[in-house]
Amino acid sequence: MNRDVTAFIPYNGFEHTSQTVDNLLESSVINKVVLIATDKTLTPIKNYELLYTTSFFSSKTVSLISENSDTEYTMILTQDDLIDFGQFALERFRDVTENTDAGLVYSDYYERKNGETVPHPVIDLQIGSLRDDFNFGHILFYKTEAIKKAVDNQQAFNSAGFYNLRLRVSQHYPIIRIPEFLYTSVESDLRKSGVKQFDYVDPKNREVQIEMEQAVTQHLKDIGAYLSPNFKQIDIDEEDFENEASVIIPVKNRVGTITDAVESVLKQKTNFKFNLIVVDNHSDDGTTEKLQEIAKRDSRLIHIIPERKDLGIGGCWNEAVHSKYCGKFSAQLDSDDIYADENTLQNIVEKFHEEKCAMVIGSYKITDFELNEIPPGLIDHKEWTPENGRNNALRINGLGAPRAFYTPLLRKIKIPNVSYGEDYAVGLALSRHYQIGRIYTSIYLCRRWEGNSDAALDINKTNHHNIYKDRIRTFEVLARQKLNRING
16 A cells, blocks of 8 residues: 655644654555644654744645645644544545545544543534634645645635635535544643634634635635625615514523513613513423513513424514514514613614614623623624625624614514524525624623533534534525626
């Protein structure tokens, strides 16, 4: 069997790197191993070739890999962790790449955490898998010609080099996942999923995010899915509504939090008429009784119990939006969160009138149940720009909160009847034609507590969510490509 694979691995001077290299060289397909370091004081181990770069994930590193791989296949380890390869794992990578003519192949893997080995399945790539944090695992197995083709005329990035590489490769070659656990990695990032998901809004990562946006924008242009900043205008006075705004809260079994959420709405101070529509999805823990009690003393609370028993959060939203009680603007509030102060609804509606937009998205703070701010704190999505926000929205994994919509458009689009990603789907669909307004000050408090949503998801739930959001992005990429074809 030919030794037709060159392996590149990051090197930081750790002792385990030597073991990883030894594990690699046990394979019959590895031709050579090249270390890549960002610290020029480091010296090679066992006389292996050592290259220096400014940032491991830079375009310079991609170019170095291209220049120093003269074999048919190139394997890149993306993290300096100890890697233990499974039986004939590298041969499996090589054979699948050869037989399918894939540009990039990746696989499921095991990770060893605190002495315990657990499976870490990854998910299949699709056209909408545009997140820069898409998890390929620790091993990227490329056809070398795919790298060399992608390097031609590539943009210069300090941090988005690998991201740009796989986007460019995907334009010309299949990218394939092997649904087999081919290796074991010692996990070094032990943060919960609910913490990791906000990495992209960390201010210290702002320059990185600008590069990622530049890469995805060029990719969308290359595949015909880019939208220029030309928007349809809406006439927000074209229909008459009894209420200017309705706050919508879907709820099921939140007896401990629903009162706080409702009261934060009812204390809103506005210069217009509004109501609150709570869609009670057949609660059986006392939530229904609490809502009935509040509704008796405040007629602004519309308590709806739907006839259907198959509704997710999106379906509950549809119940409210299509009811006769819904106002001109539909504003979101989750049943375990609260508005930051009594001016939230006024600020949202004013933004609609100022910008004549189809949707308004605010900013929020992450707090504990006692409203103490906790990391990452303020989530303001300042990566959004009016000119390119709707293109960059295909890269990031959410648009922010609280969300509010122009009701007539929401009634036309319909909200997917799911309980995760339904708001993102609507936001992408609206942004295809209309401008989205932003509020960058905190108007919403998102309370993290042991019983709620996505504070700490297991890998299977995380994968399920990511598959769905990638599918939403796939729908949107295809829709935008079609729109561009129609518009010439």
